[in-house]
Amino acid sequence: MxxxxxxxxxxxxxxKDFEFTYASADxxxxxxxxxxxxxNSITALIGPSGCxxxxxxxxxxxxHDLYPGNRYDGKILFKEKNILGPKIDLxxxxxxxxxxxxxxxxxxMSIFDNVAYGMKLQGIKNKTELYDRVEKALRDAAIWKEVKxxxxxxxxxxxxxxxQRLCIARAIAVEPEVLLFDEPTSALDxxxxxxxxxxxxxxxxxxxxxxxxxxxxxxxxxxxxxxxMYLGELIELGRTEELFVTPKExxxxxxxxxxxx
Amino acid sequence: MTHTQKRVLLNNIIMTLSTISAIIGxxxxxxxxGILVINGVDALSWNIFTQEGAPPGYEDGGLKHALxxxxxxxxxxxxxxxPFGILAGTYLSEYGQKSKLAETIRDVSDIMMSAPSIVIGxxxxxxxxxxxxHFSGWAGSIALTIIMLPIILRTTDDMLQLVPSTLxxxxxxxxxxxxxxxxxxxxxxxxxxxxxxxxxxxxRVAGExxxxxxxxxxxxxxxxxxxxxxxxxxxxxxNYATSPYEDWQRxxxxxxxxxxxxxxxxxxxxxxxxxxxxxx
Amino acid sequence: xxxxxxxxFLNTTKFIAIAVLLIVAWIFSxxxxxxxxxxxxxxxxxxxESKWAPNLxxxxxLPAIYGSVVSTFLAMLLAIPIAIGxxxxxxxxxxxxxxxxxxxxxxxxxxxxxxxxxxxxLFYFVPIIRDIxxxxxxxxxxxxxxxxxxxxxxxxxxTRDAMNTTPDILKESAxxxxxxxxxxxxxxxxxxxxxxIIGSFILALGRAxxxxxxxxxxxxxxxxxxxxxxxxxxxxxxxxxxEFTEADTDLYYSSLFELSxxxxxISFTIISVAKFYFLRRKRSF
Numbered sequence: 001m002x003x004x005x006x007x008x009x010x011x012x013x014x015x016k017d018f019e020f021t022y023a024s025a026d027x028x029x030x031x032x033x034x035x036x037x038x039x040n041s042i043t044a045l046i047g048p049s050g051c052x053x054x055x056x057x058x059x060x061x062x063x064h065d066l067y068p069g070n071r072y073d074g075k076i077l078f079k080e081k082n083i084l085g086p087k088i089d090l091x092x093x094x095x096x097x098x099x100x101x102x103x104x105x106x107x108x109m110s111i112f113d114n115v116a117y118g119m120k121l122q123g124i125k126n127k128t129e130l131y132d133r134v135e136k137a138l139r140d141a142a143i144w145k146e147v148k149x150x151x152x153x154x155x156x157x158x159x160x161x162x163x164q165r166l167c168i169a170r171a172i173a174v175e176p177e178v179l180l181f182d183e184p185t186s187a188l189d190x191x192x193x194x195x196x197x198x199x200x201x202x203x204x205x206x207x208x209x210x211x212x213x214x215x216x217x218x219x220x221x222x223x224x225x226x227x228x229m230y231l232g233e234l235i236e237l238g239r240t241e242e243l244f245v246t247p248k249e250x251x252x253x254x255x256x257x258x259x260x261x
Numbered sequence: 262m263t264h265t266q267k268r269v270l271l272n273n274i275i276m277t278l279s280t281i282s283a284i285i286g287x288x289x290x291x292x293x294x295g296i297l298v299i300n301g302v303d304a305l306s307w308n309i310f311t312q313e314g315a316p317p318g319y320e321d322g323g324l325k326h327a328l329x330x331x332x333x334x335x336x337x338x339x340x341x342x343x344p345f346g347i348l349a350g351t352y353l354s355e356y357g358q359k360s361k362l363a364e365t366i367r368d369v370s371d372i373m374m375s376a377p378s379i380v381i382g383x384x385x386x387x388x389x390x391x392x393x394x395h396f397s398g399w400a401g402s403i404a405l406t407i408i409m410l411p412i413i414l415r416t417t418d419d420m421l422q423l424v425p426s427t428l429x430x431x432x433x434x435x436x437x438x439x440x441x442x443x444x445x446x447x448x449x450x451x452x453x454x455x456x457x458x459x460x461x462x463x464x465r466v467a468g469e470x471x472x473x474x475x476x477x478x479x480x481x482x483x484x485x486x487x488x489x490x491x492x493x494x495x496x497x498x499x500n501y502a503t504s505p506y507e508d509w510q511r512x513x514x515x516x517x518x519x520x521x522x523x524x525x526x527x528x529x530x531x532x533x534x535x536x537x538x539x540x541x
Numbered sequence: 542x543x544x545x546x547x548x549x550f551l552n553t554t555k556f557i558a559i560a561v562l563l564i565v566a567w568i569f570s571x572x573x574x575x576x577x578x579x580x581x582x583x584x585x586x587x588x589x590e591s592k593w594a595p596n597l598x599x600x601x602x603l604p605a606i607y608g609s610v611v612s613t614f615l616a617m618l619l620a621i622p623i624a625i626g627x628x629x630x631x632x633x634x635x636x637x638x639x640x641x642x643x644x645x646x647x648x649x650x651x652x653x654x655x656x657x658x659x660x661x662x663l664f665y666f667v668p669i670i671r672d673i674x675x676x677x678x679x680x681x682x683x684x685x686x687x688x689x690x691x692x693x694x695x696x697x698x699x700t701r702d703a704m705n706t707t708p709d710i711l712k713e714s715a716x717x718x719x720x721x722x723x724x725x726x727x728x729x730x731x732x733x734x735x736x737x738i739i740g741s742f743i744l745a746l747g748r749a750x751x752x753x754x755x756x757x758x759x760x761x762x763x764x765x766x767x768x769x770x771x772x773x774x775x776x777x778x779x780x781x782x783x784e785f786t787e788a789d790t791d792l793y794y795s796s797l798f799e800l801s802x803x804x805x806x807i808s809f810t811i812i813s814v815a816k817f818y819f820l821r822r823k824r825s826f
Contacts, residue, residue, distance in 0.1 A: 061717060068636055091265055095719040105714035108732040117728070118718040123264025167714065174718065265719075272721035276634060282626025286697065287643060289690050290650045293661045297653075345557050352554035366558050368816065369565055375744060375812045376805065377751025379778045383785065383801040384568045387575050407564060414561065438543040440550035468654025471753035471778065475785045495656055495754075502660045503758065510664075517657050528652045532645075 003248040004035065005238045007225070012178050012208035013037035013060060014077040020055055023069025029055050031232045033074075037178075042200065042209040044223035044240065046216055048260065051229040053212045057180050060210065061097040062090055078178070095122065098171035098207075099180040103187045104163030106155035111147050114155045114166055118174035133173055141169035142199055161192025168199060172207070179203065181211040185218065197222050216256060220244050228252045301518020304511040309519075314481035314492070317506035324516055326483040330492040331520075333485065334398055334477055335467050338405035342466075343459055345406075346413025353414070354421035355443050367418065370411035381407050382472035390476060398484075398491035401477025405466040412465060416458025417451075424450040453538035457531040464527035468520065470495035494520045572802040578795035587799060593764035595784075600796035602803065604764040608681065608776035609804070612760070613750045615685025615770070620693050621742060627693075628700035633722055633730075644701065651694035656754035662687035663758040674771040681767075681774040684760040691755040696745045703737030704730050740819030747811040751804060753778035777804040 013036070020030040030052045037043050045053040055064075062083065064070040075082045083093055095118070107114050115134045124130055134151075138144040143165040147158070155166060164184060171179060181200065185193040200209060200222050213219050219226050220240060227237040228251070236249045247253040254260060262270075312323025349366070357363025381404050389400040424447050432442040448455070478490040479500060494516045501513035579587060579600065590601025631644050666687060671678030707730045715725045731738070761773025762783045775783075777800050788794040 063713060063717065066713065066716060091269065091719045091721065094717055099714070099717035101710050101714055101717075103710060105708075105711050107711065107715065107729055109728070117715070121265075121268065121719055121724060123267075170718070268721050268724065272723040275723045276629075279626040279629040280634060282623045283630035283643075286623040286627050286693055287647070290647070290694060292665075293653075293658065293690070294650065296661055296665060297657060345560075348554045349558040349561055352551075352558040356551055356555065357558065362559075366561055370561055371816060372809055372812045373561075373565060375747050375751075375808070377753070377778060377808050379751070379753045379781050380572070380801045380805045380808075381568070383781065383798060384571055386785070387571050387798070388567075410561060410564075414558075438547045440547050441543075443550070464652060468652075468656070470654065470656040471782060474782055478786075495654065498656055498660065499754070499757075502663060513660065517660060521653055521657060524652055524654065525649055528649055 002034065002234045003236045003238070004234075005225070005242070007036050007038045009038040009041060011036045012039040012078070013210075014075075015056075016075040016077065018056075018059070018074035018076060019072070020052075020059055020064070021071040021073075022055075022064075023067065023071075028073075029232050030059075033232075033234050035227060035234050035237055037208060037210055038225055039208050040204060040206075041224040042204050042211060042222055043225040043227060043237075044219035045210065045212045045227050045229060046214075046219050046255075047229035047235075048255070049214065052232040053227075053229045054182055056229070057182055057210060057212045059084075060178065060180055061094050061099055062088070063099070065090060095174055096176050097178040097180065098174065098176035099182065100164070100167055100171055100184045102183045104160055104167055106158065106163045106166055109155065110152050111155045111158070111166065112151040115170050115173050118170060122174065134169075137169040137173035138166075140172055140203075141165045142195070143169060159192075161188050161195060164188060164192065164196055165199065168196075168203075172203065176207060179207045179209050181209065181213075183212055183214060186214065193218075216244075228255060230255070297514070297517055297521055300511075300514035301521075304515035305518070309512070309515050313483045314497075317504070317509050320508070322508060322512060324494070324497065324512060324519070326480065327492040327494045327497040327516060328519070329483060329485065330398065330477070330480070331467070331494040333487065334401045334473070334491060334493055335405060335463065337398075337402035337487065338409055338466055339459075339463055341402070342406045342409030342462065343413055346410050346462070347417045347455065349410070350414045350417025351421065351443060353418040355439075355447065367415070370414050373411040374415070377471075378404075378408055378469050379471035379474075382475055385472070386475045393488075396476060396478035396490040398477050398487035398489065401473045401491060401493065402487070404472035404476045405469060408469060408472065409462045409466045412462040413458055416461070417455055420451040420454030420458065421447055423454065453534050457534045460527045460531040460534070464524045464531075467527075468495065468524055470499055474499070568805070569802075572798055572805060575798035576795055576802050578791050579799045580795075582792055583796075587796070588803070591764075591766055593780075595787075595790075595793050598790065598792055600792065601764075602777075602796075602800055604766050605775050605777045605780045605800060606803070607766050608684075608760070608774040608779070609750055609807075611770075612681055612684045612688055612756060612774070612776055613746060615682065616688035616692060616749050617742070617746055619686060619689035620696055620745070623689075624693055624696035624700050624745075627697035628704050629726060631697070631701045632704040633726060644698075647694045648698050651698055654754070655691050655752055658687055658691040658755040659758040662755065667759055670771070676771050677761075677773065679759055679761040679773050680771045681760065682770040684756040684774070684776070684779075685770075687755050687759050688749050688752060691752065692745045692749050695748065696741065699741035699744070700738055703734040703741055706737060707733045736819045740815045743811060743815035743819065747808050747815060750811065751778060751808045753782050757782045777801075 015033055015035040018030060018033045019028045021028045047053050058064055072084045076084055112134055115137050116130050119130060119133060138147060143162060146162060158166060185196050223240045225237060226240045226243045228235045230251055236252045244256055247256060308321050308323045311325060312321050313326040315322030353363045353366060385400050385404040389403055390396055428446055428450055429442055432446040473493050473496050477493055479496045480490050480492045484491055498513045498516045501509040588602050588606060591603040592599050592601045593604060631640055667678035667683055670683045712725050712729055715729045756776060757779045760775060760779045762775045762779050763773040764775055780800060781797060785797055788797055
């Protein structure tokens with residue numbers, strides 16, 4: 001059984017008895033997993049590659065539904081509703097639970113249109129409202145100063161770090177309640193990485209964050225809670241400062257001291 | 262209706278439309294394939310392979326003359342087109358590389374690949390048929406060689422470029438001269454790809470009709486003299502299908518079926534070779 | 542010894558590679574040379590004159606050019622939406638098994654010789670057109686439809702390939718913002734693959750305009766410009782296929798060569814536009 005620390009905050013997500021099986025696999029990639037995600041805090045998921053951390057993350061916004069044949073079992077509760085249920089409106093779910101990917105994913109359109117995209121999908125057409133919200137999102141993502149004079153330029157002209165901030169601006173522009181980060185700095189240089197990390201910490205006040213990272217230092221730097229996963233199971237979830245200093249599980253200790261992985 | 266509901270509705274409408282158009286398009290294509298198979302199989306018989314053309318009304322007409330003519334015309338075109346294409350492709354990949362000359366040759370042969378084949382027929386008519394004074398198997402083969410050349414050239418070029426440069430360097434490091442590196446090492450590394458290119462090149466020219474209409478022309482009887490007009494499956498198909506005689510039309514379908522099976526087999530074989538290569 | 546063989550090998554391959562350029566130059570110069578009689582007799586009026594009467598030694602290419610343009614336009618008009626539909630179906634909708642099954646069949650159908658599409662058109666499609674529109678069924682419309690079906694597999698396959706170049710992660714990002722499939726196709730896939738898709742359409746256009754066998758059965762070779770699409774018509778390749786072996790005078794013969802030359806120039810231009818303008822280098826991701 002996993003060691004799970006008691007969480008004082010309200011819970012943004014509650015994972016119960018969750019299993020996930022890929023279409024091409026016979027056995028589940030995630031097995032009987034229970035895990036709470038605290039509201040307005042940052043939860044990091046660490047573990048060796050193939051442990052299921054990204055698979056779990058992509059279950060929170062049902063990204064796996066894009067590819068046929070994948071199967072979910074158990075429950076993931078979001079605002080007291082099971083998001084794995086059949087009646088869930090995926091579009092609505094994804095508006096409320098945003099995602100940032102391993103690589104910057106600037107759309108083939110202008111900087112402005114990139115940030116406005118999610119709002120336009122929701123039917124917001126009013127020019128001033130759009131402009132105000134785009135500006136706010138870009139300010140919140142700490143990229144406004146760099147792009148304010150070239151909002152109409154193709155977003156692919158930005159550097160990697162700038163593009164990733166743009167993607168964050170795009171995600172927060174629709175005011176989600178949860179943001180999922182899937183190794184957001186794996187394609188970036190150290191300076192851009194530091195900037196993104198700072199940004200993630202600032203965002204904590206407005207959204208609940210789950211971040212998957214292959215970098216233990218990053219988890220230690222940014223997160224409030226850290227979950228260690230191994231072979232499709234959650235081994236330990238603890239307050240970050242405790243988990244890295246006094247891990248309760250032997251496997252966790254071996255992993256963070258670099259004995260495997 | 263909320264904006265999101267509208268979007269979902271629009272999405273469903275367009276996805277349905279695209280599925281319907283896919284069904285229509287694919288339906289038409291399978292209709293053609295079905296007709297080809299039904300009419301072709303129905304018209305097949307031993308006579309087709311053993312008998313030459315016969316006047317309409319005679320029961321025992323066959324396609325022997327067209328089959329042999331087709332094999333000769335395409336065979337000769339392959340005999341010239343393949344080695345020339347491979348050598349030219351070798352120059353592009355191994356010597357010319359990114360030079361202006363090499364890039365120009367690449368661009369021009371890409372354009373040639375999509376040029377109207379009937380124009381090639383007109384060209385060969387002017388340079389071969391007119392001086393000779395009559396149509397001939399040779400003229401047909403020359404037209405097909407010109408069509409085949411850019412195809413073989415470009416696949417050879419592409420396939421040789423896929424051979425890792427470390428392989429070449431390793432051979433050079435052993436003191437091999439460049440022509441030996443190319444013929445003994447690089448060719449071997451690109452064997453499967455080049456072979457697939459050859460199969461697809463043959464498949465492509467085997468289905469050509471337009472450039473043969475006024476080069477090899479036609480002959481309703483067996484002729485194996487390349488200096489004389491020669492029958493081919495494609496031109497025979499054209500002539501028989503546009504004739505008013507039902508037994509000739511049946512032979513036309515048989516020719517269409519045999520030719521399509523030949524071309525599909527080459528295409529499938531080519532795919533299998535490339536896939537085998539990738540698995541390794 | 543090795544040095545000599547090395548040089549020999551280099552020069553042989555180089556000579557043959559250059560020969561490809563020479564052949565193309567030779568094709569152009571031969572066509573021009575054989576067009577001279579007609580060029581001198583008619584000048585520019587060759588392409589503006591609509592009377593084609595071999596018995597009167599009058600040759601105007603306008604009906605053939607008109608027929609080529611209209612039949613190709615019809616074919617593109619019909620084939621483009623269906624090709625996009627098939628491509629969307631294959632790249633975004635179909636379950637994986639169907640995807641590869643239908644995908645491979647389409648690619649194989651693209652390899653079927655065009656003369657077979659022509660035969661099918663003559664025996665099975667002409668009667669349908671005749672029943673619906675009356676007349677003889679051999680017409681501009683029939684040619685346009687048969688041509689569209691002939692280029693469909695090629696177009697669908699390359700459009701699908703172009704769409705498939707869109708990185709999954711880019712599509713996922715748009716889904717993660719709450720987009721529907723259609724939102725993703727229209728806002729992400731099509732803008733991303735635009736150059737490739739348009740380039741393939743133009744390449745298909747280049748093929749269609751030079752296509753002979755799919756249309757020669759069903760067009761009728763009638764040198765008359767008619768706004769009625771159900772009337773028989775002709776195109777440059779159809780005229781060549783039907784009349785080349787019948788040309789009995791120098792002027793007739795030369796006029797056919799000038800038609801070939803015009804066709805070659807049109808198709809070279811179209812294919813060059815596709816290749817140099819749209820299909821140059823793909824953006825890397």
